Amino acid sequence: MSRIYLGELEELILLMVALLDKEAYGVLIKEELYKQARREITISAVHAVLHRLEEKGFVKSRMGGASAERGGRRKRLFSITAYGRSAVEELRDTRDLIWNLIAKTSPS
Amino acid sequence: MKNSPLPPAWIDSLVDHLAPNDLSEEIRGDLYELFTKDVQERGLSSARRRYVFNGIGFLSKTFFWRNRGPGSSIMLSGYFKMARRSLSIYKGNTAINVIGLLTGIATALVILTVIRYELSFDTFHSNADRIYRIVRVSGDDMSEYRTGISNPVPAALREEIADLANITSMQYFGSALVEVPDSTGTVIRRFREERGCAMVEPSFFEIFDFKGTRFQWISGNPKTALSEPFSVVLTKTLADKYFPNENLLGMTMRFEKKIDCKVTGVIEDFPPNTDFPFTILVSYASLHAIAGDAFNDWVSVSDDHQAYVVLAPGTTKKQMENQFARVHAEHTPKDIHESRHYLLQVLHDIHFDPRFGTYTGRTITRETLLALGLVGLFLLITGCINYINLATAQSTMRSKEIGLRKVMGSNRKNLINQFMIETFIIVLIAGIAGYGLAEILLLNLRELLNLTPNSYNLTDPFVILSLLTIILVVTILSGFYPSLVISRFNPISALKNKFNSGSAGGLSLRKILVVMQFSITQLLVVGTFIVVAQMKFFWNEDMGFNHEAILSVRLPDRDPGKRKVIADQLHAQSFVSEVSFSYTLPSGANRNRSARDIGRPEASSAKDYLIFEYQSVDPYFLNLYQIRLLAGRNLAMSDSSGNILINNSLAKNLQFKNPEDAVGNELKMGSAKVNVVGVFDDFYSNSLKQGVDNMVMAVNPRAYAVASVKLNRQKGSLSETVRQIEKIWADTYPDNVFDYQFLDENIQAFYAQEKKYAQLFQLFSLIFVVIACMGLYGLITFVVNRKGKEVAIRKVFGATIANILVLFSKEYIQLIALSFFVATPVAYYVVDSWLSNFVHHIQLHWWLFVTPAVGVLVLSLLVISAKSLRGARMNPTDMLKYE
Numbered sequence: 001m002s003r004i005y006l007g008e009l010e011e012l013i014l015l016m017v018a019l020l021d022k023e024a025y026g027v028l029i030k031e032e033l034y035k036q037a038r039r040e041i042t043i044s045a046v047h048a049v050l051h052r053l054e055e056k057g058f059v060k061s062r063m064g065g066a067s068a069e070r071g072g073r074r075k076r077l078f079s080i081t082a083y084g085r086s087a088v089e090e091l092r093d094t095r096d097l098i099w100n101l102i103a104k105t106s107p108s
Numbered sequence: 109m110k111n112s113p114l115p116p117a118w119i120d121s122l123v124d125h126l127a128p129n130d131l132s133e134e135i136r137g138d139l140y141e142l143f144t145k146d147v148q149e150r151g152l153s154s155a156r157r158r159y160v161f162n163g164i165g166f167l168s169k170t171f172f173w174r175n176r177g178p179g180s181s182i183m184l185s186g187y188f189k190m191a192r193r194s195l196s197i198y199k200g201n202t203a204i205n206v207i208g209l210l211t212g213i214a215t216a217l218v219i220l221t222v223i224r225y226e227l228s229f230d231t232f233h234s235n236a237d238r239i240y241r242i243v244r245v246s247g248d249d250m251s252e253y254r255t256g257i258s259n260p261v262p263a264a265l266r267e268e269i270a271d272l273a274n275i276t277s278m279q280y281f282g283s284a285l286v287e288v289p290d291s292t293g294t295v296i297r298r299f300r301e302e303r304g305c306a307m308v309e310p311s312f313f314e315i316f317d318f319k320g321t322r323f324q325w326i327s328g329n330p331k332t333a334l335s336e337p338f339s340v341v342l343t344k345t346l347a348d349k350y351f352p353n354e355n356l357l358g359m360t361m362r363f364e365k366k367i368d369c370k371v372t373g374v375i376e377d378f379p380p381n382t383d384f385p386f387t388i389l390v391s392y393a394s395l396h397a398i399a400g401d402a403f404n405d406w407v408s409v410s411d412d413h414q415a416y417v418v419l420a421p422g423t424t425k426k427q428m429e430n431q432f433a434r435v436h437a438e439h440t441p442k443d444i445h446e447s448r449h450y451l452l453q454v455l456h457d458i459h460f461d462p463r464f465g466t467y468t469g470r471t472i473t474r475e476t477l478l479a480l481g482l483v484g485l486f487l488l489i490t491g492c493i494n495y496i497n498l499a500t501a502q503s504t505m506r507s508k509e510i511g512l513r514k515v516m517g518s519n520r521k522n523l524i525n526q527f528m529i530e531t532f533i534i535v536l537i538a539g540i541a542g543y544g545l546a547e548i549l550l551l552n553l554r555e556l557l558n559l560t561p562n563s564y565n566l567t568d569p570f571v572i573l574s575l576l577t578i579i580l581v582v583t584i585l586s587g588f589y590p591s592l593v594i595s596r597f598n599p600i601s602a603l604k605n606k607f608n609s610g611s612a613g614g615l616s617l618r619k620i621l622v623v624m625q626f627s628i629t630q631l632l633v634v635g636t637f638i639v640v641a642q643m644k645f646f647w648n649e650d651m652g653f654n655h656e657a658i659l660s661v662r663l664p665d666r667d668p669g670k671r672k673v674i675a676d677q678l679h680a681q682s683f684v685s686e687v688s689f690s691y692t693l694p695s696g697a698n699r700n701r702s703a704r705d706i707g708r709p710e711a712s713s714a715k716d717y718l719i720f721e722y723q724s725v726d727p728y729f730l731n732l733y734q735i736r737l738l739a740g741r742n743l744a745m746s747d748s749s750g751n752i753l754i755n756n757s758l759a760k761n762l763q764f765k766n767p768e769d770a771v772g773n774e775l776k777m778g779s780a781k782v783n784v785v786g787v788f789d790d791f792y793s794n795s796l797k798q799g800v801d802n803m804v805m806a807v808n809p810r811a812y813a814v815a816s817v818k819l820n821r822q823k824g825s826l827s828e829t830v831r832q833i834e835k836i837w838a839d840t841y842p843d844n845v846f847d848y849q850f851l852d853e854n855i856q857a858f859y860a861q862e863k864k865y866a867q868l869f870q871l872f873s874l875i876f877v878v879i880a881c882m883g884l885y886g887l888i889t890f891v892v893n894r895k896g897k898e899v900a901i902r903k904v905f906g907a908t909i910a911n912i913l914v915l916f917s918k919e920y921i922q923l924i925a926l927s928f929f930v931a932t933p934v935a936y937y938v939v940d941s942w943l944s945n946f947v948h949h950i951q952l953h954w955w956l957f958v959t960p961a962v963g964v965l966v967l968s969l970l971v972i973s974a975k976s977l978r979g980a981r982m983n984p985t986d987m988l989k990y991e
Contacts, residue, residue, distance in 0.1 A: 026138040027145075043138055044165035044172075051171040063134075069144055073137035 006058075006091060012037060013049045014088055017059050018080045025064070025075040026050070050078055058084030113152050115143045119163035127172060139163055191530040194506070201502060204886045205495050206538045208879045209586075212491035213542030213578055215875065218549050219484035220574055221564045222557050223477050228381045229459040232320040235418055238273070239315055240425065240452040242415045242432070243464055248447065248715075253463035256411035257450060259395075259402040264439060265417070269431045274418040276311040279395055280467045281412070284388060285845065287362040288350050295362070297350065300845040304346075304387030305363075306467075307395050310334045315418055321379045327357055328373020337393040341373040346387050363390070365843070367398065380563040383458055383466040406440045412467070417452070425452045443713060470558065470861070483872050486628045488578065490876060491538075492586040493621045494883035495531070499590035500618055501890040503597075510594055511602030523595035531587030532579075539579040553871075556864050589617070618887075619923060625883065626927035627934075629876040630964055634935040636869040637960040638952070642943065643866045645796070645950045646859050652791025653694055654734040657819040658851040659830070660693055661837065664844040668809060674840045678817060681836075683829045686732040686818035691724035691811040694733050695793050696854030700813070706777045706804065708762060717776075718761055720802035721793060724749075724811035730788060732818050740771035740786025749808045752777075753786045758802035777804070795858035796948040816851070877964065881971045884920065888972050891916060892979035899979055900987035909980045916976035917969060924968055928961045 006014070016032050017024040030046050033039045053059045064077040080088075119139070124132050139162055146155035166172050195202045233239060242261070244254045262277040284305035288297040313330050326344060333341050340361060347356055351371075359371045369390055378386060396403060419428055432450045440448075453464060462471045503510070513523060547566055550559065565571070663671070671689060678684045692700040705717035727743050729735075730753075738756060752775075756767055764770040767787035775782050790800045819829060834846045856863075892899075899912055935957065943949040950956075 026134065027141045030142075042165045043142060043162050044169050047135065047138070047166065048169040048171050069141055070137040071140040073133050073140065075137050076134040 006087060009041070009045075010049055010053060011088065011091060012039065013046065014053055014058055014080065014084055017050075017053075017078050018085065018088065022077060022079040024078045029078075053084070054078075057081060058087055113147055113155070115140065115159040116156055119160055123163060123166065126167070131172070135166060187526050187529045188533070190526055191533050194509075194530060195533065198502060198505075200889065201498050201886055202534065204882045205491075205498060205534050206541070208494040208882060209491040209535060209538035209582065210542040210545060211875055211879060212487040212489075213539050213575070213582070214545035214549060215487045215872070216484040216578060217542065217546035217566075217571065217575060218553070218557070219480050221546075221550065221566070221571065222559065223481055224570065225381060225559060225563050226459065226472050226477055230316075230382050230384075230455055232318060232379075233316050233455070234319050235315070236455055238419050238421065239455040240417050240419065240428075241455065241458055241464075242417065242450050243453045244409060244448060245451050246448040250449065254409070254411050255464050256409040256413050257415055258406050258409050259399075259413060260404060260406055260439070261436070261450065262415040263403070264435055265415075265432065268435045268438075269428075271420050271423055272417055272428070272431075273420040274311055274315055275415055276309045276315050277392060277413070277415040278309070278312060279307040279392070279410075279413045280386075281305040281307075282467075285364050286350065286388070287365065289360055289362055289368075295843075298843075298845065299350070300847060301346075301388065304343075304385055305390070306384075306386045306388070307390045307392045308334060308386065309392040312389075315416055316382075316384065318379065318382075323376050323378060326374040326376060328375075330373070333373035334389065334391040335393065336372075337391060337397040338367065338369045339372040339391040339394075340369040341375055341389040342371060343375055343377045343387045345377050347371075347374045367394070369394070380560045383468055385468045407444060411465075416455075425454070428452060443715075472558075476865075483632070486632075487872070487875065487879070488582060490625050490628060490879050490883070492582055493625045494879060494886065495534070495586035496589055497618050497621055497883055498886045498890075499527075499531075499586070500593050501887055503590060503594045504894065505890070506594070507597055507602040510597050511599040514597070514599035515603070520595040524591040527591035527594055528583065528587045531591070532583045535579050535583045535586070539575055539582075543575055553868075556867055558864075622884075622887070622920070622923045623927045623930060625880050626924050626964070626968075627930040629873075629880045630928055630931035630961055631935050631938075632869070632873045632876050633960045633964055634931065634957050635939055636866070636873040638935075638939045638950075638956050639862075639866045639869055639942070641956060642946070642950055643859065643862060645948075646862070647856075649796055649948065651695060651796075651855070652735070652789060655695070655851045655855055657821050658732070659817045659819060659833065660849050660851055660854070661815045661817065661833075662847040663689070663813050663815055664841045666810060666812065670840050671809075671812065671815075674815070674836065677836045677840070678833070681832065683820045683824050683832070684817055685820045686728060688728040688732045688816045688818075689726050689809075689812040689814070690729050690816065691722075691808070691813055693814060693816065693851060693854065694723075694735070694791060696849075696851060697795075697857035697860070698849065698854050704777060704804075706758070706762075706775055706782075706802070709774050709776055709781070711776050718758065718802055720754075720758055720804050723803065723805045724808035725805045726807065726809070726812070729805070729816075732816055733791075735791055736789040738787045738789050739767035740784070742786060743805065743807050745807060747785070747807045749806045750780070750782050751785045751806065752782050753788050753805040754784055755788055755800070755803040756790045757800050758804065759787050761802060782806075795855075797858070797946040799947045877967065881968060884968055885971050885975060888916065888920070888975045892976055896979065896982070896987045899982070900984035903980075903984045904988075909977070912980035913973055913976055916979070917972045920972055921965070921969065924965055928965075932957050932961075 012033065013029060016029045016036070019036075020028060020032060026043055026046050029050075030041065030043055033041065033046075050059065050061075054061060058081060059078045060081050061076045061078045064075045066072050066074045120136060123135055123139075127135055139159060142162060143155050143159045146158050150158070230236065241255065242257050242265075244252075244257060246252045246254070262275055265272060266275050282303045282305060284301050286299045286301055287295045290296045310331060310333070312334070328341060333339060342350065342356070350356070350361065351359060356371045356374065360368050361371060362368050372391075375389075378384060402408070417428070419425070429449075429451050432452075433445070436448075436450055437445045453461065458464070458466055459471060460474050460477075462473060465471060510523065543566070550557070550564060550566070554560070675687045675689070678687045691702065702722045703719055704722045706720050707717040711717055725743065727745055730737060730742055737753075740753070743751065743753060754762075754770060754775075759767055759770040762770065762775070764773070770784050770787050773784050775784060788805070793801055793803060817833065819826075830848070833848070837844075837846050895916075899907075899915075902912065902915075936952065940952060943952070
């Protein structure tokens with residue numbers, strides 16, 4: 001297993017990107033994050049994390065169409081890469097594995 | 109979208125400027141989207157606050173700063189660091205380059221400002237391209253170019269030519285005695301204006317609307333203010349001067365102690381870039397009221413009575429001139445309209461055509477502007493040449509650095525970039541300093557350049573843009589070639605220092621550039637030398653009369669009694685040696701002229717007559733001015749105006765073989781018969797730029813308008829003398845301004861423009877010589893440094909210091925000598941065509957070219973020797989012990 005460094009916020013946002021499925025972009029991710037996880041973070045932080053994820057190859061992006069609500073400016077749409085998908089799955093598997101171990105060793 | 113609330117704009121521009129280009133769009137998009145939502149949920153002010161907060165948030169993120177194209181900013185700052193280092197290593201060179209370029213840039217900016225100002229004259233009127241001045245071209249060969257038209261002409265044209273869109277006539281007086289009376293008619297203020305007084309029609313402001321300037325009417329009705337006779341409109345400056353803190357509309361002003369006018373309007377001062385220097389605008393209708401008879405006279409003309417027309421769109425100049433000819437022919441006898449033609453001159457040309465002149469008395473030819481522009485360009489080029497020369501020479505010293513860079517993986521592009529940035533830094537420094545110097549130069553050279561404080565503005569976007577363009581172009585021009593040379597080095601030979609400068613491409617180009625630079629310099633120096641020689645000639649040439657220590661005073665009235673009193677009182681003073689009254693002065697820029705026709709008794713048609721200048725004098729005139737009498741006798745007070753003196757030219761032109769033959773002859777002056785009682789020697793009533801006119805003198809006391817006072821120079825100081833004369837003057841003419849001038853100054857005023865050119869060219873040549881010598885100094889420094897070992901070895905083998913000096917200077921002396929042969933033909937051509945403007949000018953002797961050239965050569969030799977002497981004196985062991 002290769003080592004994957006994914007911070008907690010990074011993981012959350014990566015999951016949001018996966019959830020929103022190709023429609024993910026800054027503002028929507030920020031709102032979805034609040035809806036799903038009650039996490040309020042600034043838009044600049046969202047951008048920063050998305051950049052980091054893209055650098056690490058977990059997400060890819062393309063420029064979307066312009067819309068009036070954005071003052072005619074285009075948005076950058078993010079979607080999860082296969083590598084990103086396998087990375088979160090791997091993380092989930094690791095966690096599951098550990099949880100199973102926890103469940104076995106310490107009966108409630 | 110229009111009504112939607114807007115987020116704080118400064119955040120947007122902050123993001124746009126700081127964010128990487130590919131990111132700002134999405135960031136601003138997201139910010140905006142959040143903003144619109146916030147506006148709905150929280151209200152505008154909260155949304156705006158959050159917008160700022162969110163926007164600032166981005167500035168704290170590293171990604172925001174990082175991704176400016178991979179690594180380029182680091183590289184760029186590296187270039188700047190390297191450039192700064194290498195510039196500070198070669199401090200001498202950097203200084204030479206900066207000084208050369210900054211002088212060039214400053215001068216170029218100044219010249220650009222001047223050219224732009226001169227080209228802007230009267231371009232702002234709405235229909236400027238359809239406005240024409242009516243000019244008068246006369247003579248059988250159409251050789252006399254004047255401006256004035258007879259008084260009745262404009263009205264006739266207006267009535268008899270249907271497709272004339274507009275026409276306006278004007279009479280310019282220039283000087284005026286202005287008095288401000290109070291309500292009882294007593295004069296409370298008195299002023300003498302030297303310029304600006306004119307009579308204009310209301311249509312003046314229809315044609316010349318000064319659109320696009322700050323000109324406007326402050327009070328009064330533009331349509332009616334100038335329609336009644338004896339109304340006057342003042343510019344703001346004069347209104348404040350004559351009527352400080354008063355409501356002046358309806359007030360009375362008195363001109364020349366005779367004519368009362370009512371103030372009907374105040375206008376903003378005209379901009380400085382107009383050839384209509386009017387400040388006191390009296391209604392043209394007043395001229396009808398004062399001199400109604402003149403409006404039936406189709407023959408007399410005054411150059412200051414002019415008319416301007418606007419052609420209807422589609423009408424050509426030629427069509428209109430034909431119409432003029434038709435109207436003119438209907439009103440005048442054959443000999444007038446066959447020899448005199450009213451033609452059109454487009455407004456754009458007025459400022460640039462010295463044949464006709466302007467009310468300001470100043471024109472500048474487009475050739476002069478071109479010459480100025482070339483000088484500016486040449487200065488920039490010499491600056492660039494210095495840079496190229498020094499940089500390529502310096503490149504041999506830097507070969508190790510460059511070799512090492514190449515070895516370390518620098519490619520050609522990197523090296524070119526680096527060198528261009530070095531160049532850019534130098535040019536930028538020079539540009540900024542040059543901008544400051546331009547400001548200083550403009551401040552100090554205003555008078556020389558005919559500028560006024562408000563006729564230029566260095567913060568104008570045009571000037572800034574020009575400066576940026578100059579910086580950019582100069583950077584590319586001077587940086588490109590050296591950067592190519594440097595980047596071409598082969599790293600191995602560069603590192604081994606085997607670099608053979610003798611065969612490098614840089615050197616042959618360097619030779620060409622040195623020749624070019626010195627050719628330009630010599631061209632200017634030779635030109636200046638000859639211009640100055642011509643000015644000396646203007647000064648020192650005998651004008652045929654004595655003009656030293658002569659004071660002229662305008663006579664306020666024609667009263668013979670007062671004249672007698674003043675003459676007696678002046679004669680009684682020890683510092684006055686002679687007094688004479690005449691219609692006008694014998695010569696000078698500031699004088700009146702009166703032209704008439706004269707012919708042999710058998711003369712019948714206009715062709716048989718000669719034009720001459722008529723002068724009324726008293727018997728003391730010839731003696732005071734030491735004008736030689738060639739034949740006959742001087743005039744006496746008892747002579748009638750039928751007894752005349754003629755000058756030698758007129759005698760010759762009237763076909764008298766000798767002056768003696770003319771004496772006693774009868775001539776026809778107009779229709780009157782006159783007797784020649786004497787012939788006087790020719791003197792220059794015009795400047796030496798022109799030839800000698802025919803001239804007649806007679807005694808006609810009613811025409812006396814000026815007193816000439818010959819001063820006795822030994823007695824008392826000049827200012828004290830003038831003060832005493834003024835006192836005597838005030839006793840006899842108490843209510844007048846003492847209006848005097850020294851004849852010397854008056855004559856010098858002929859050459860005011862030439863004098864300015866001479867001064868400008870002296871300044872420019874000085875700059876050229878200094879820049880060229882600095883470049884030479886820089887070059888020779890490198891040669892001395894590079895050839896240090898060679899010199900040492902030569903000295904060891906017995907070479908003398910003289911030998912070594914020759915070694916260093918031979919090449920450059922050859923180049924400078926070569927540039928002399930390049931420059932001389934060009935200089936000859938330019939100077940010859942300039943001199944041909946003047947009837948009397950110096951002969952172009954060979955030494956006029958050789959003297960300044962030798963001067964330049966000696967100067968450069970000094971520069972070279974000063975530096976190479978140090979190299980030659982060096983102890984050879986010091987040079988040789990390090991290997």
